[in-house]
Amino acid sequence: MVIPGNNRRAHHYEALARELSGTYGVHVIERRGRGLSGPQGPAYSVETEVDDALAVMDHTGARLVFGHSYGGLVALHLGLRRRVSALMAYEPGVSIDGSFPARWLPSFNRLLAEGRHAAAMATFLKATRLAPIGDAPAPVFHALAFLLLRGAEGRDARAMMATTPAEIGEIIRLDSDGTRYANVDSPALLLGGDRSPGYLTGVLARLAHVMPDARHEIVAGLDHNAPDLNAPGVIAEQIRTFVESRVPGEQSH
Incomplete structure (x- = not known):
């Protein structure tokens, strides 16, 4: 089961699902606020x-x-409620001791x-540093945003923006010293890319230290969108x- 990240829909993981489908049955969730799935609702939380x-x-x-990303946070909290055969997350949206930047919210x-x-x-x-353009001037980010919202997936992107406040709000609400994840006892793999922002990859070692059966790996050449856009084959392997x-x-099965 694949849990998509923020501003992502199920179809963004089609390549990853294809890579895995020769070995496993793959189910990609269309999370709340996307496509034909229902809205987040007023009582929305990670537990939802x-x-x-x-x-x-x-x-x-x-x-x-x-x-992946916010979906990785969901996966970790699923692991708090149920032991699974294997729990894997790529750069989960976890904040430890205020590590996740959110002053922009x-x-x-x-x-x-x-x-x-x-x-x-x-x-x-600009604030999340997820676009592959470094610390470019503000007009560059405005131009990129305009292209994203006017492109082939612009309509979806606009619709998903409405889900961002609640999802980022959950990341901040759940900020902690990380010890709650000591109760995730499933065999766990925590992945990150060396081209991703440090606030996403820096928590992986701390999580792997706390979780009783977890290891982490930073993969060379990958960025935050490796699972959905840039390297689904590498993630599948x-x-x-x-x-x-x-x-x-x-x-x-």
Whole structure:
């Protein structure tokens, strides 16, 4: 079961699913606020997402879980409620001792409420450092935001922006010293890329130290969008290798 990240839909993981489908049955969740799935709702929380993911697991019989970014945070909290055969996350949206930067969120919310989607997207891209353009001048981020919102997936991108405040809000609400994740006892693989921002990769070693059966790896040449855009084959191989080493004989079902 694949749990998508913030501003991502199920179809963004089609290449990853194809790479894995020769070995496993793959189910990619269309998370709340996306496509035909229902809205986040007023009582939204990470636990709401975990409820949805557990329902998919119960329906499909899935025993392996992979989460990307915010989906990785959901995967970790799923692991707090259920032991799975293998739990894998790529740069999960975890904040430890204030590590996740979120001072930009009030400005983002205000711009979004004013209908200034391009300005809000530019704020998000510049503050999170997820765009592969480094510390470019603000007009460059505005131009990139304009292209993203006017491109082939612009309509989806605009719709998903409405889910960002609640999701980033959950990351901040759940900020801690990380010790809660000591209760995740599933065999776990925590992945990151060496081209990703440090606030995403820096928590991996701390999580792996706290979690009783976890290891972490920083993969050379990868950035935050490796699972969905830039290197799904590499991520699929990491998943297969880990599962084969920890859950021998696990195949499609």
